[in-house]
Amino acid sequence: MRLIIQANHELTSKWVANYMARKIILARPTKEKPFVLGLPTGSSPLGTYAELIRLYKSGIISFQNVVTFNMDEYVGIPKDHPQSYHTFMWSNLFSHIDIREENVNILNGNAPDIKAECQAYEDKIKAAGGIDLFLGGIGPDGHLAFNEPGSSLASRTRDKELNLDTKIANSRFFDNDVDQVPSSSLTVGVGTVMDAREVLIIVNGFNKSRALQHGVEEGVNHMWTISALQLHPRGMIVCDEAATYELKVGTYKHFKDIEKNHLDPDQLLNSDLIW
Numbered sequence: 315m316r317l318i319i320q321a322n323h324e325l326t327s328k329w330v331a332n333y334m335a336r337k338i339i340l341a342r343p344t345k346e347k348p349f350v351l352g353l354p355t356g357s358s359p360l361g362t363y364a365e366l367i368r369l370y371k372s373g374i375i376s377f378q379n380v381v382t383f384n385m386d387e388y389v390g391i392p393k394d395h396p397q398s399y400h401t402f403m404w405s406n407l408f409s410h411i412d413i414r415e416e417n418v419n420i421l422n423g424n425a426p427d428i429k430a431e432c433q434a435y436e437d438k439i440k441a442a443g444g445i446d447l448f449l450g451g452i453g454p455d456g457h458l459a460f461n462e463p464g465s466s467l468a469s470r471t472r473d474k475e476l477n478l479d480t481k482i483a484n485s486r487f488f489d490n491d492v493d494q495v496p497s498s499s500l501t502v503g504v505g506t507v508m509d510a511r512e513v514l515i516i517v518n519g520f521n522k523s524r525a526l527q528h529g530v531e532e533g534v535n536h537m538w539t540i541s542a543l544q545l546h547p548r549g550m551i552v553c554d555e556a557a558t559y560e561l562k563v564g565t566y567k568h569f570k571d572i573e574k575n576h577l578d579p580d581q582l583l584n585s586d587l588i589w
């Protein structure tokens with residue numbers, strides 16, 4: 315696993331966006347062979363999405379031949395609810411870039427047949443050739459997508475109850491009222507994420523530092539689903555300084571040292587030396 319430590323959220327976002335842009339450019343995607351991205355919601359990727367929009371508007375990248383699959387969606391709120399992940403993705407990214415609407419895939423939390431919806435999502439990922447790069451964030455309890463503690467590390471797309479930790483964390487988007495947060499979701503499984511050719515997780519802020527410590531320093535454990543990344547051949551976490559608070563000094567120094575030539579976000583746009 316790679317761990318890229320940046321000074322703050324702004325640089326983290328720039329690093330991730332430039333990295334993604336470079337991957338897309340180098341892949342030379344076509345309509346027949348698109349670049350397939352997995353995407354998250356939440357505050358963690360917001361800066362990255364703003365940077366990607368900037369790169370698109372400066373003519374550096376195009377999303378014409380990019381296909382996306384979002385990680386998760388709430389169950390029980392309408393698609394056009396201000397806090398649905400459909401609304402989030404269109405307002406914060408898709409409406410501002412040249413992606414084709416038919417290339418955007420987001421789980422339908424109101425599907426009449428949840429099992430069929432989840433199976434169809436898995437089938438569509440497979441039909442698209444699998445995910446080239448899965449971008450993600452984590453919750454304070456280390457959850458990846460909505461794979462709460464105790465989720466099978468081999469899990470596939472399915473419905474999942476949200477735990478209290480997540481409801482409290484997400485209540486900031488629902489008038490700070492835990493009872494307004496939907497109690498269920500549809501989410502890709504840990505296994506679905508791990509099938510991607512590459513996984514990049516953004517970890518920002520002090521409140522994620524315990525999850526980062528478990529994900530990086532402790533063993534693979536279903537109570538911290540982020541830790542499954544240790545088993546991925548191309549797993550990477552990009553974090554800010556605040557998130558490193560619970561890491562050992564030695565761990566911090568180790569990753570700073572081995573990544574010292576790869577920390578500058580500006581170098582990435584011209585680099586061929588990336589996974």
Ligand code: GLP
Pocket residue numbers: 354355356357358359385386450451452453454457458459460480484
């Ligand atoms: C939700 C999403 C996760 C996301 C997490 C972190 O729970 N289902 O996919 O990673 O929020 O959110 P934030 O980035 O706002 O801390």
